[in-house]
Amino acid sequence: MLADRKLKAFIPTVDAERAKHFYKDIIGLKLLSEQKYFLDFNAHGSLLRIISVETFTPQPFTVLGWVVDDIFATIEELNTRGVFCEKYEFFEQDDLGVWISPAGFKVAWFKDPDGNLLSINEDVSS
Incomplete structure (x- = not known):
């Protein structure tokens, strides 16, 4: 439908x-x-x-996300614009905030000015 x-x-x-x-x-x-x-x-x-x-009140989970070709290049561009990825105690993330899932997906999270949690994802199948 x-x-x-x-x-x-x-x-x-x-x-x-x-x-x-x-x-x-x-x-x-x-x-x-x-x-x-x-x-x-x-x-x-x-x-x-x-x-x-x-x-x-912003939600504690991702509300919107994008699939990107190169997560590291995207994060570097975001950083030049003053946006930095969140780092969490419960995930093993690199210095840029990238977490690699057991399936191999690369994911990072950042917030908009209202605290909405957004993500970028580099899909291993793409």
């Missing part, structure tokens, strides 16, 4: 201007629309809607 439909993802923000700067200028997504209560971005054909909220 929905398998042939485009995905629309939602992320909350308490500061739309700060979120717009992060997703547009830091992450590099194309801003499609700016409305009073939301921002729409093109995320490689999917719609990412950043919704303005008065208050919220």
Whole structure:
């Protein structure tokens, strides 16, 4: 029923201007629309809607992620833009914050300005 439909993802923000700067200028997504209560971005054909909220508590798990060709190059680029990966006690990660799963996937996590946990993943099958 929905398998042939485009995905629309939602992320909350308490500061739309700060979120717009992060997703547009830091992450590099194309801003499609700016409305009073939301921002729409093109995320490689999917719609990412950043919704303005008065208050919220970020979730402790990944809410949005991207598959990348080279996780190390992506992290280095993020670092030059002031974004650094999270490091966790319960994962064995390298100095850049990359964890290699038992299946060989490389994953790293970073946060947006509101504390939403985002990820990048280099898939061994790609």
